Amino acid sequence: MVxxxxxxxxxxxxxxxxxxxxxxxxxxxxxxxxxxxxxxATSMAPLITDIPIIIVVIIALSSFxxxxxxxxxxxxxxxxxxxxLAWDCWRARPPSVQSEAGAAQSIRxxxxxxxxxxxxxxFWSTVGGPMVVExxxxxxxxxxxxxxxxxxCLMGTKVALAWLIGSSRSIIVGSAYRPVMRILAxxxxxxxxxxxxxxxxxxxxxxx
Numbered sequence: 001m002v003x004x005x006x007x008x009x010x011x012x013x014x015x016x017x018x019x020x021x022x023x024x025x026x027x028x029x030x031x032x033x034x035x036x037x038x039x040x041a042t043s044m045a046p047l048i049t050d051i052p053i054i055i056v057v058i059i060a061l062s063s064f065x066x067x068x069x070x071x072x073x074x075x076x077x078x079x080x081x082x083x084x085l086a087w088d089c090w091r092a093r094p095p096s097v098q099s100e101a102g103a104a105q106s107i108r109x110x111x112x113x114x115x116x117x118x119x120x121x122x123f124w125s126t127v128g129g130p131m132v133v134e135x136x137x138x139x140x141x142x143x144x145x146x147x148x149x150x151x152x153c154l155m156g157t158k159v160a161l162a163w164l165i166g167s168s169r170s171i172i173v174g175s176a177y178r179p180v181m182r183i184l185a186x187x188x189x190x191x192x193x194x195x196x197x198x199x200x201x202x203x204x205x206x207x208x
Contacts, residue, residue, distance in 0.1 A: 005135045005142040009149035012127060016150075017157025022082050022113050022191050027158050029089050029184045030106045031165040038106040039162025043155050045110030050120055050151070057124040058133065075199030078116035079192040085113065086188035089181045118198065 018024075023045060031039030114120060128150070135142030200206045 005131065006145040006149050008131060009146040010153050012123075013150040013153025014157055016119075016123065017154045018161075021119060022078065022085070022117050022188065022195070023110060024158065024161070025184060025188050025191065026085060026110060026113050027162050028165055029085075029181065029188075030109070031162045032169060032180060032184070034106070035169060036162055036166030039166060040159055041106040042110035043158035043162055044107065045114045046120070046151060046154060048107070048111045049115045050124075053115075053120050054124055054129070054132075054147075057121055057129050060125065069203070072118075072199045072202035074116055074121065075118045075195045075202060078113075078118065079194075079196035079199065081112065081116050082188050082192040082195060085109070086185040086192065089185035089188060118195070118202075 023042070027039050027042045030042045128146070131146060132143040135146065197206070
């Protein structure tokens with residue numbers, strides 16, 4: 001059972017790491033604009049935001065109705081912030097030595113993006129939380145391995161993505177820079193629309 005729990009962490013971590021979403025798009029855009037180091041910093045955002053998320057989710061599992069309302073607010077607020085990130089990508093200028101220093105704020109942006117993204121809350125309330133609670137009845141090894149491998153694979157895939165983008169950055173920041181950034185901006189707007197719609201569904205305003 002412990003091995004199955006660890007494998008569950010690996011599979012869900014990889015799938016969450018490669019899934020398109022606001023944080024993944026931010027990792028890409030920060031890497032294109034500022035290089036691999038800032039993409040790496042953005043990839044570390046779950047370490048900052050997810051510990052309180054896990055605690056809140058496990059407590060909230062007993063009152064899921066109220067928790068759904070909180071998720072809807074997060075989704076709506078997150079959609080607004082992702083639109084801001086999209087606008088920032090759209091108007092971004094090709095990076096220079098002067099503009100790179102101190103301008104990235106990758107950790108802050110990544111943490112805020114992940115905190116306002118309802119997906120971590122949904123994952124931990126529907127998959128991660130119940131699995132941790134159930135496996136903890138047989139000891140702490142299972143939950144520990146699940147969380148360890150989940151975050152190892154989650155952030156590992158995003159770091160690998162940042163490295164791949166960073167290794168070709170010298171090509172991207174040339175004449176292709178503006179088109180790439182505008183494609184990223186359009187992608188972020190699509191995610192913002194998805195988050196906004198998801199928030200309205202959770203509120204019961206529209207049907208899924």
